[in-house]
Structures are given as structure tokens and as C-alpha cells.
Amino acid sequence: MPDSTHDAHCAPFVPLPLALIRRLGAATLVVALAGSFVPAAPALARTPPPKAVLDASAVAVPDRYSADTAQQIFAAGGNAVDAAVAIAFTLAVTYPDAGNIGGGGFMTLYVDGKPYFLDYRERAPQQATRDMYLDDKGNPVPGMSLVGFRAVAVPGTVDGMWEAQRRFGKLKWKQVLAPAIKYATDGFVVEPWLQKRAEYASKSFAGKTNFSVYFAGLKAGATFRQPELAQTLSRIASDGGREFYEGKTADLISSQMYGHGLLSKTDLVQYKAVWRQPVTADWNGYRIVTAPPPSSGGVGLIQLLKMKADLKPAFAGLDLNSSAYIHLVAQIEDRVFADRQQYMGDPDSYHVPVDKLIDDAYLAQRADEVTPDEVPGATPVKPGLGDSMPERAETTHFSVVDKWGNAVSNTYTLNGPFGSGVVVDNAGFALNDEMDDFVAKAGTPNQFGVTSGDVNTIAPGRRPLSSMTPTILLKDGKVSLVIGTPGGSRIFTSIFQVMTNLYDFGMPPADALAAMRFHHQLLPPKTIYWEPYHPITGELAGQLKGLGYTLEGQKFNGDVQMIRVEGTTPEPAADPRGAGVGRVFH
Numbered sequence: 001m002p003d004s005t006h007d008a009h010c011a012p013f014v015p016l017p018l019a020l021i022r023r024l025g026a027a028t029l030v031v032a033l034a035g036s037f038v039p040a041a042p043a044l045a046r047t048p049p050p051k052a053v054l055d056a057s058a059v060a061v062p063d064r065y066s067a068d069t070a071q072q073i074f075a076a077g078g079n080a081v082d083a084a085v086a087i088a089f090t091l092a093v094t095y096p097d098a099g100n101i102g103g104g105g106f107m108t109l110y111v112d113g114k115p116y117f118l119d120y121r122e123r124a125p126q127q128a129t130r131d132m133y134l135d136d137k138g139n140p141v142p143g144m145s146l147v148g149f150r151a152v153a154v155p156g157t158v159d160g161m162w163e164a165q166r167r168f169g170k171l172k173w174k175q176v177l178a179p180a181i182k183y184a185t186d187g188f189v190v191e192p193w194l195q196k197r198a199e200y201a202s203k204s205f206a207g208k209t210n211f212s213v214y215f216a217g218l219k220a221g222a223t224f225r226q227p228e229l230a231q232t233l234s235r236i237a238s239d240g241g242r243e244f245y246e247g248k249t250a251d252l253i254s255s256q257m258y259g260h261g262l263l264s265k266t267d268l269v270q271y272k273a274v275w276r277q278p279v280t281a282d283w284n285g286y287r288i289v290t291a292p293p294p295s296s297g298g299v300g301l302i303q304l305l306k307m308k309a310d311l312k313p314a315f316a317g318l319d320l321n322s323s324a325y326i327h328l329v330a331q332i333e334d335r336v337f338a339d340r341q342q343y344m345g346d347p348d349s350y351h352v353p354v355d356k357l358i359d360d361a362y363l364a365q366r367a368d369e370v371t372p373d374e375v376p377g378a379t380p381v382k383p384g385l386g387d388s389m390p391e392r393a394e395t396t397h398f399s400v401v402d403k404w405g406n407a408v409s410n411t412y413t414l415n416g417p418f419g420s421g422v423v424v425d426n427a428g429f430a431l432n433d434e435m436d437d438f439v440a441k442a443g444t445p446n447q448f449g450v451t452s453g454d455v456n457t458i459a460p461g462r463r464p465l466s467s468m469t470p471t472i473l474l475k476d477g478k479v480s481l482v483i484g485t486p487g488g489s490r491i492f493t494s495i496f497q498v499m500t501n502l503y504d505f506g507m508p509p510a511d512a513l514a515a516m517r518f519h520h521q522l523l524p525p526k527t528i529y530w531e532p533y534h535p536i537t538g539e540l541a542g543q544l545k546g547l548g549y550t551l552e553g554q555k556f557n558g559d560v561q562m563i564r565v566e567g568t569t570p571e572p573a574a575d576p577r578g579a580g581v582g583r584v585f586h
């Protein structure tokens with residue numbers, strides 16, 4: 001159980017001393033001799049590139065604690081992958097509504113001049129069934145896939161971090177977990193935004209889960225300590241990433257789920273993160289490297305960017321975010337979401353026609369359908385490849401580059417705020433509610449209002465469709481942009497808008513992030529969502545209504561963390577909508 005002390009005058013958190021980091025690095029890994037999990041292997045010896053190609057390493061991260069972690073890791077000689085893994089574990093402690101070890105995500109990497117993609121998305125438990133969230137009349141039971149034991153899918157984060165760090169990291173596994181363990185043990189000072197998120201979650205979980213037992217102490221100004229989580233992370237540090245799936249942590253998860261949820265020890269033992277080919281495309285002189293299925297985000301982002309480029313004459317002379325501009329973008333978005341609904345799912349269950357969906361000729365033909373005279377909703381937008389085949393978004397993103405020119409773009413999630421609200425007893429971390437990213441009943445929208453057909457129904461072992469879009473842009477083989485955001489189905493429309501601001505409108509990074517963002521998707525039809533940060537009001541609102549749109553406020557439209565590299569200089573930038581931090585390490 002966590003321990004929190006409300007002390008407005010408490011001393012600031014002291015980062016882990018470098019001397020301690022070095023000592024841990026030199027320490028022999030403690031390898032458990034008993035048990036069936038794979039013992040911790042030392043990081044593979046790799047020869048670093050001979051010299052730095054950038055002036056500095058840099059991060060754009062969602063909180064200041066993870067920026068301090070990155071500083072320690074780079075100071076200890078770690079690379080971008082070491083920093084990314086250390087950031088991910090730190091956020092599991094200091095950003096517990098979305099940072100996690102009980103969820104999953106995607107990592108896009110560029111290491112030693114090559115692109116990689118790691119899928120550590122959650123999977124449906126073996127006992128999951130297609131209709132598990134339907135009542136006896138065949139209708140989805142509200143909330144069932146969002147709150148409590150039955151909403152939980154098999155977590156992938158720890159295996160993902162273990163895979164990435166073993167393959168590409170330079171430091172010892174224990175070294176990259178050390179900052180997170182320190183924050184869990186000694187605590188961190190809670191910011192007001194985290195208190196608000198915890199209060200919000202507490203209301204929705206009241207009487208349904210054990211959430212408050214663990215997270216009631218998240219009060220602004222308090223030092224929040226998580227001793228059980230510290231023990232869990234220490235076991236993972238000592239015994240390796242498979243401890244989570246095969247050791248004591250697995251036993252704690254499965255014994256709590258027994259008789260309540262579907263997740264079993266077998267599901268955990270069988271879980272493996274998967275290396276996949278990233279989706280790549282050429283656009284505007286850049287090579288885009290982004291997320292493949294089971295994310296819809298990479299394909300969606302490329303479709304948006306290419307169709308907008310095809311429509312250059314129509315966009316010519318239009319002011320950014322004028323009603324005419326928004327009207328054209330909304331029509332492009334209708335087409336992207338129609339394809340998403342029809343074709344996108346787990347690539348290990350279905351053939352997802354990625355190449356066809358990002359094909360230049362196909363997208364040019366789809367862009368041809370977009371016209372300034374379109375009356376919103378008048379002609380239903382259908383998927384473009386024909387009938388070939390039978391997800392507030394508490395996700396978080398961080399971007400990392402190191403001075404050797406490597407980059408990591410990582411988005412991971414618990415899905416809803418603090419996931420399912422179920423906290424693993426005696427282990428101290430929240431479990432996801434990623435099962436809601438499946439379609440409970442074909443054609444019925446999830447919490448993001450997006451729907452899918454058969455391609456995203458529940459089946460044992462299947463991965464739910466995601467929108468997470470960790471992306472890297474290359475120019476002449478070198479990293480030029482690292483970008484991503486939380487936001488569910490708003491993820492790739494947000495990244496699209498920031499990239500458009502940067503490259504089509506030539507804005508500096510801070511302005512590109514601060515500019516107004518809107519969202520539109522196929523359903524509900526004719527709806528333009530605006531955000532509190534930059535509401536759509538006055539003349540613009542009147543013009544959009546005049547075109548036939550309904551305007552709808554939404555609580556959240558992303559928290560983009562990005563790093564642009566200009567020449568040899570990394571420029572990190574954090575979205576002003578959140579508490580993110582951009583930091584450069586010389």
C-alpha cells in the first residue's frame with residue numbers, strides 16, 4: 001500500500017546520485033535460480049558508433065521526473081533506448097494514470113541507421129469470447145469493458161522494455177530501472193493535475209475496484225510513496241523482465257484475477273512482445289517511419305498527409321484552421337476513418353492491406369472525391385478498397401534522441417485513466433482496460449466513438465486495434481523529427497495537424513504545438529470537435545455551422561511530445577496543453 005505524506009515544504013526530490021548508478025551498473029545481476037522465468041541476461045556488448053553526430057541528446061517527456069531520469073541515464077553513458085526504457089519505468093511510478101507496467105504500447109526506433117518497430121500491445125486472454133460484453137439481448141453492457149477485472153487484457157509493457165533494452169541498450173538492465181525504484185521508494189511530490197486525474201478516476205471506480213486503497217494519497221504537494229510497486233520493480237530489476245510473466249509478480253496478478261477476471265498465469269507466460277516492420281512512406285522529402293497494425297495510426301497518418309498533399313491546389317491560399325480549411329480536412333478524415341473501420345485490426349488475425357491503403361494512386365483517387373462544395377453528411381463515405389474482410393485517453397508519449405543519432409518514439413497506455421481501476425494487491429500497479437479497444441459488437445462505438453467491423457472483434461490472444469502512432473521522420477537517412485501523443489482516435493489527427501503546422505506552414509516547434517487543433521471522424525457524422533485549450537467560437541463557429549457541421553467540445557486533444565533535429569541540433573518541444581518537459585543534454 002502506498003504511503004503519502006502531505007508536506008508542502010518537503011525537500012525537492014533528489015535525483016539518484018551518479019555514483020550509485022555506476023555502482024549498480026557494476027553490480028552482478030542477481031539471478032533467481034528457482035522458477036521457470038528466463039534469467040536476466042547481461043546487455044549485449046555493442047560497439048557504439050565512433051563519434052557523436054548530434055550536438056547533444058534530448059528528450060520531450062510528459063513530466064519533469066522522467067526528464068531527470070533521462071539526465072541520469074545519459075550521464076551514465078546510456079543511449080536513447082536505455083533512456084526510453086528508464087523513462088517508461090519512471091512514468092509507471094510518477095505518471096500512474098497512463099505510465100504503466102500493467103498496460104502496453106508501441107515503440108518506433110531508429111538505431112545505428114536502421115528503423116525498427118516493437119509491438120508490446122496487450123492481448124485478449126485465452127478465455128475471452130467475442131460476445132463477452134453483451135447482455136442476453138445482444139447489447140453491450142455499459143462500462144463492462146472499461147472498469148474492473150473483466151476489462152483487463154494481458155499486459156505487454158515489461159516484456160516490451162525487456163526486449164528493447166536487451167537488444168539495443170548499452171547499460172545494465174538494473175541501471176535503467178534504478179531511477180524508477182528510487183521514485184517508488186522515496187516518493188515524488190504530486191502536482192495538482194495528477195490529484196485531479198486521481199479524483200476523477202476515484203469517482204468512476206468507487207465501489208467497483210480497489211483503486212482508492214492505493215491511489216487516495218495522490219494529493220497536490222504530498223510526497224507519494226509506493227513501497228509495493230518498489231518491490232515489484234526491484235524483482236523485475238533483479239530477475240529480468242520475464243519475472244513479470246513467470247515469477248512472483250505473475251502469481252500476484254493471476255491469483256487476484258482468479259474467479260473474477262479472465263487473465264490467467266498461462267496468458268502471462270505466453271505473452272511475448274513482437275518485432276514488426278514499421279510502416280514507411282515517402283512524403284514531402286522525408287521518410288516517415290511509423291506504427292503498423294495493430295495500430296491504425298501509422299496508416300491513418302500517412303493517408304492524411306498524402307491526401308492533403310494531393311489536394312494542394314484546393315488548399316492553396318486557405319488560412320490554417322479557416323472554415324474552408326477545416327471542411328477539406330474533415331472530408332479527408334471521413335475517408336481515413338471509413339478505411340480504419342473496415343480494414344484495420346490485428347495483423348496476426350487478418351491480412352491488413354497496408355500497402356494498398358497507403359498506395360499513392362489509391363490515395364489520389366480518394367483525394368479526388370474531396371470538394372469544397374461537399375455538404376457534410378450528404379453522401380455516406382464508404383471504405384475505399386471494397387468489401388474485402390469480414391478504441392479521455394490515458395495514454396502517454398515520449399520522444400528521445402541521443403548524440404549518436406539514434407531515436408525512440410514511444411507511446412504506451414492503460415487506455416482509460418488508471419486503466420480498469422484494478423490495482424494488483426501487494427504489487428501496487430494498475431491494470432489496463434484495453435479490452436475496450438475491441439469492438440464489443442460490430443458497428444458499436446467504443447469510448448472514443450470509433451467503431452469497427454468483424455476485423456476488430458474479440459478473440460483469444462488477439463490484439464485490440466489501436467490508434468497509437470509513435471513516429472520518426474528521416475531526412476537523408478538522419479533523424480529529423482520524433483513525434484507522438486496520447487488521445488485515442490485523436491492521436492493521428494493531432495500528429496497530422498502538428499506536422500502540417502511545421503512543414504506546410506513553416507511554424508517553429510513551439511507554435512506548431514500551441515496552434516488550435518480540431519478533430520473529426522466518420523462517426524458521429526458532421527461533427528467537429530474543439531478543445532478547451534483553443535475553443536472554436538465566434539465567426540469561425542458560425543461559418544462551420546453554416547457549412548452544416550455540429551460543434552462539440554471535448555476535454556482533451558492530445559499532449560504531443562516531439563523533438564525536431566535541425567542540422568546537428570535537437571530541439572525538443574512539449575505540448576503546452578500538458579505538464580511535459582523538453583530537455584537537452586550536452
Ligand code: GLY
Binds near residue numbers: 395414
Ligand atoms: N487505448 C488507446 C489506443 O490504443 O489508441
